[in-house]
Structures are given as C-alpha cells and as structure tokens.
Amino acid sequence: MPFDKSLSLAAAALIALTLAIGGWAMQLDERALLSDAQTREIDVTALVLATAMEQSATLSATQAETVARDPEVASLMRAGDRASLLAKSRSRLEFLGNLAGVEVLHFHTADMKSFLRVWDPDNFGQDLSRFRPMIVAVNHDRRLRKGLELGVRGLSLRAVSAITDGEQLVGTVEVGVDLKSLTELAKAATGADFALFLDASAGVSEDGTASAETGLKMEAATDTGLFQRLRDGGQIRLSRDSYLEKVEIGGQTLGVMGRPLLDFSGRMIGTIVVTRDLTELEGHLARSLVTIAAVSVVGFLVVFSTVMAMLRGLLLRPLQRLTAQLRDGKAADQPESLSSLPEFRELQQAVRDAVGERQPASAVSFRAENRR
Incomplete structure (x- = not known):
C-alpha cells in the first residue's frame, strides 16, 4: 500500500478509535x-x-x-x-x-x-x-x-x-x-x-x-x-x-x-x-449510540481525506517532481521551491548542492567519452 494511504489510514483509524x-x-x-x-x-x-x-x-x-x-x-x-x-x-x-x-x-x-x-x-x-x-x-x-x-x-x-x-x-x-x-x-x-x-x-x-x-x-x-x-x-x-x-x-x-x-x-x-x-x-440511549457511530465514521473519513490531501500536496508530489528533476539532470538548474515545508526546502537545497558538486566530474567524463 502506498505511503500516503498507509499513513492516512493509520491516522484516521486512530482518530476514529479515539472518538469511539x-x-x-x-x-x-x-x-x-x-x-x-x-x-x-x-x-x-x-x-x-x-x-x-x-x-x-x-x-x-x-x-x-x-x-x-x-x-x-x-x-x-x-x-x-x-x-x-x-x-x-x-x-x-x-x-x-x-x-x-x-x-x-x-x-x-x-x-x-x-x-x-x-x-x-x-x-x-x-x-x-x-x-x-x-x-x-x-x-x-x-x-x-x-x-x-x-x-x-x-x-x-x-x-x-x-x-x-x-x-x-x-x-x-x-x-x-x-x-x-x-x-x-x-x-x-x-x-x-x-x-x-x-x-x-x-x-x-x-x-x-x-x-x-x-x-x-x-x-x-x-x-x-x-x-x-x-x-x-x-x-x-x-x-x-x-x-x-x-x-x-x-x-x-x-x-x-x-x-x-x-x-x-x-x-x-x-x-x-x-x-x-x-x-x-431507551430510545434516547439508542439514538446516542447511533450518533456516536456516525461521529466516529465521519471523523474517520474527514481525517483520512485531510491527511491524504496534505501528504500529497506538501510531500509526495514535491518528492515526485524532485525525483523527476534528478532523473533528467535538472535538479541544480531549478531554483524554485517545490514545497512550502521548510524541511523539504532544506532537502531540496541539499540535493542541489550535492548534484552541483558532482556536475564537473560528470562533464569531464562525458567529454572523454566523446573523444573516444
């Protein structure tokens, strides 16, 4: 199961259990x-x-x-x-x-x-x-x-x-x-x-x-x-x-x-x-049980949807774009931030720095290969 669904399910289940x-x-x-x-x-x-x-x-x-x-x-x-x-x-x-x-x-x-x-x-x-x-x-x-x-x-x-x-x-x-x-x-x-x-x-x-x-x-x-x-x-x-x-x-x-x-x-x-x-x-008590069950189910759905949207918007999609840039060799050439999370911006900057340090060696190797 994908990471976003697993984490969303776990969080939603925990909230629903707490409500129950x-x-x-x-x-x-x-x-x-x-x-x-x-x-x-x-x-x-x-x-x-x-x-x-x-x-x-x-x-x-x-x-x-x-x-x-x-x-x-x-x-x-x-x-x-x-x-x-x-x-x-x-x-x-x-x-x-x-x-x-x-x-x-x-x-x-x-x-x-x-x-x-x-x-x-x-x-x-x-x-x-x-x-x-x-x-x-x-x-x-x-x-x-x-x-x-x-x-x-x-x-x-x-x-x-x-x-x-x-x-x-x-x-x-x-x-x-x-x-x-x-x-x-x-x-x-x-x-x-x-x-x-x-x-x-x-x-x-x-x-x-x-x-x-x-x-x-x-x-x-x-x-x-x-x-x-x-x-x-x-x-x-x-x-x-x-x-x-x-x-x-x-x-x-x-x-x-x-x-x-x-x-x-x-x-x-x-x-x-x-x-x-x-x-x-007794009917009042039965209605309260239905209300508790409904609140737990709604809480589960709301938390699941919210956590899923946040994970995808703030973490997973930026990671997918960063992965694509690394695959295309463009990570060092894209200065814009891919996420509003400060931790992700630090990760993105660290990736640029690492790619930039390896770039010359890669270029020399590339020219040598062409001369052959």
Missing part, C-alpha cells in the same frame, strides 16, 4: 444517568399509589372515628338493634362509596363477633378474633388502627375504631376502601400500571389456621393479562427490598418495580408492583 472510546465513555455515563432517571420516575409513580393508599387510610380512620363517636350508634349497638343500625348506616356507606370508593362498613360486638355488614346484612355472627388481628388490637386497647389487613376475603385497606358508652366498650366499627379503585386512580394520574400481589401463605381461614397455599396471588391489578405474564415470567417476586427490572414485551421496554407490601402491623404480606413504559427513554 470517548463516545463509549459518554454512553456509559448516559446509561448510568438513564438508569437513575428510570428509577426516579418509577419511584415517583409508585409514590402516587402509596400516597393514595395513605390518604384513603386516613379517610377511613376519620369516618370510623366519626361513626364510633355517634351516641346513637353506641345506643343501637348496646341494644343489639341491627335493623335500626342498618337503616342508619346504609345511606352513609352509599355516600362514601360514591365519594371515595368505600366498600366496607362493618360493626362488631364487644366479644369480637360480626354484628352487621352493611353491604351484606344477612351475613353476621362469625367469631372475628381468630383471623382479624386489627379488631383484636382495637378491642384490647381501644386505640384506632388503620392500614392493610389480610382477611378471609383477601386484602383490604381498613380502619377500626372502638365504640364506647362512657367507659364501657360496646363494640368496634371498621371502614374499608376498595383497593381496585385506588390502583385505577393511580393509573389515571400517572399512565402506569399497578398491581397488588399477596403471599398466599400469609392468608388465614375463618378458623384461624394458616393458609396451605403458596406462591403469589393477584389481589388487584389495572392490567390483569400483563401482570399474569410478568408473574409467570418470574419478574414478580417477594422481596423485603425494592427491586427494578426491565423487560421487553410487544416491542416495548417496560420497567418493573416491586416494593414490599406491609400490613398495619408491619408484617410483609405481599408486594406492590408498578410497570411503566420506558421505550422513549
């Missing part, structure tokens, strides 16, 4: 920043559901305390007048259901038996002390409790308050919120999908015995098919620490975050799962 390494380092920084941005975005998204659950728990607690402090409620509970209590409470449950997704208004006797389920008034009399620790706790110290609790029907966001008549405990009341409505509300606010998965082994039966089931059971979800697929694919698991994974589904890059789901006592009973479409953020 610099771009790769920048891409690593961008990937780290992108990962942080994705984590923050999903964290903020998950916070929306957590905030909605906290607000709903506060609402439930407020309503439970309001009902518990109503003297008429205490009087009806003490008298065991289920029909009058139902007539008084039915409109309240309907109003709270329309206002804030409240689906549970449940009264319990002082011996922790179900007295009145306002949404299902014919279902009462069960001993709740075996599988409702929140009711047991409130019955014990008469302090308000609120939060998640896992019962026979599954998970519910509840608040339980003591109903007293003077110093006497006459029962307790609970207000519960529909978790499905909370996940749908969070999705409407963020555009992400949410699901609550329960540890099946944490459930209890009405006789107070632990559940024999294992694995994760979906309690509420904004996209049942999506979360079933994620569960079957192993992207959803129980963990005491938050985790973030990315998965490709249907040409989309989804970020999947799992956070521990705790009941009112702090016991882990499942996991909250948030999924968000990260395709746009």
Whole structure:
C-alpha cells in the first residue's frame, strides 16, 4: 500500500478509535444517568399509589372515628338493634362509596363477633378474633388502627375504631376502601400500571389456621393479562427490598418495580408492583449510540481525506517532481521551491548542492567519452 494511504489510514483509524472510546465513555455515563432517571420516575409513580393508599387510610380512620363517636350508634349497638343500625348506616356507606370508593362498613360486638355488614346484612355472627388481628388490637386497647389487613376475603385497606358508652366498650366499627379503585386512580394520574400481589401463605381461614397455599396471588391489578405474564415470567417476586427490572414485551421496554407490601402491623404480606413504559427513554440511549457511530465514521473519513490531501500536496508530489528533476539532470538548474515545508526546502537545497558538486566530474567524463 502506498505511503500516503498507509499513513492516512493509520491516522484516521486512530482518530476514529479515539472518538469511539470517548463516545463509549459518554454512553456509559448516559446509561448510568438513564438508569437513575428510570428509577426516579418509577419511584415517583409508585409514590402516587402509596400516597393514595395513605390518604384513603386516613379517610377511613376519620369516618370510623366519626361513626364510633355517634351516641346513637353506641345506643343501637348496646341494644343489639341491627335493623335500626342498618337503616342508619346504609345511606352513609352509599355516600362514601360514591365519594371515595368505600366498600366496607362493618360493626362488631364487644366479644369480637360480626354484628352487621352493611353491604351484606344477612351475613353476621362469625367469631372475628381468630383471623382479624386489627379488631383484636382495637378491642384490647381501644386505640384506632388503620392500614392493610389480610382477611378471609383477601386484602383490604381498613380502619377500626372502638365504640364506647362512657367507659364501657360496646363494640368496634371498621371502614374499608376498595383497593381496585385506588390502583385505577393511580393509573389515571400517572399512565402506569399497578398491581397488588399477596403471599398466599400469609392468608388465614375463618378458623384461624394458616393458609396451605403458596406462591403469589393477584389481589388487584389495572392490567390483569400483563401482570399474569410478568408473574409467570418470574419478574414478580417477594422481596423485603425494592427491586427494578426491565423487560421487553410487544416491542416495548417496560420497567418493573416491586416494593414490599406491609400490613398495619408491619408484617410483609405481599408486594406492590408498578410497570411503566420506558421505550422513549431507551430510545434516547439508542439514538446516542447511533450518533456516536456516525461521529466516529465521519471523523474517520474527514481525517483520512485531510491527511491524504496534505501528504500529497506538501510531500509526495514535491518528492515526485524532485525525483523527476534528478532523473533528467535538472535538479541544480531549478531554483524554485517545490514545497512550502521548510524541511523539504532544506532537502531540496541539499540535493542541489550535492548534484552541483558532482556536475564537473560528470562533464569531464562525458567529454572523454566523446573523444573516444
């Protein structure tokens, strides 16, 4: 390969490699920043559901305390007048259901038996002390409790308050919120999908015995098919620490975050799962890779062309002309400079001097040859 091409290729390859390494380092920084941005975005998204659950728990607690402090409620509970209590409470449950997704208004006797389920008034009399620790706790110290609790029907966001008549405990009341409505509300606010998965082994039966089931059971979800697929694919698991994974589904890059789901006592009973479409953020990283490759290729071509032109204009062509002059014996007779490079002008002058010193001897030899 000619000298000019070899040197140009070497220089261009070196520049292109330098650009590629610099771009790769920048891409690593961008990937780290992108990962942080994705984590923050999903964290903020998950916070929306957590905030909605906290607000709903506060609402439930407020309503439970309001009902518990109503003297008429205490009087009806003490008298065991289920029909009058139902007539008084039915409109309240309907109003709270329309206002804030409240689906549970449940009264319990002082011996922790179900007295009145306002949404299902014919279902009462069960001993709740075996599988409702929140009711047991409130019955014990008469302090308000609120939060998640896992019962026979599954998970519910509840608040339980003591109903007293003077110093006497006459029962307790609970207000519960529909978790499905909370996940749908969070999705409407963020555009992400949410699901609550329960540890099946944490459930209890009405006789107070632990559940024999294992694995994760979906309690509420904004996209049942999506979360079933994620569960079957192993992207959803129980963990005491938050985790973030990315998965490709249907040409989309989804970020999947799992956070521990705790009941009112702090016991882990499942996991909250948030999924968000990260395709746009991942596309930014892909575009940066294309940009790095394009800059490296353009840099290679520009450097190759520039070095090639400079070598030919400043060195190779002057050398070719000087070689031609030497071949024709005219090097000493051409005073003009063949190149703007000072080093080449010095070389050209040295060649003239050397040719000039040998010129007489050559002429004598030439005359001698002619005489023969």
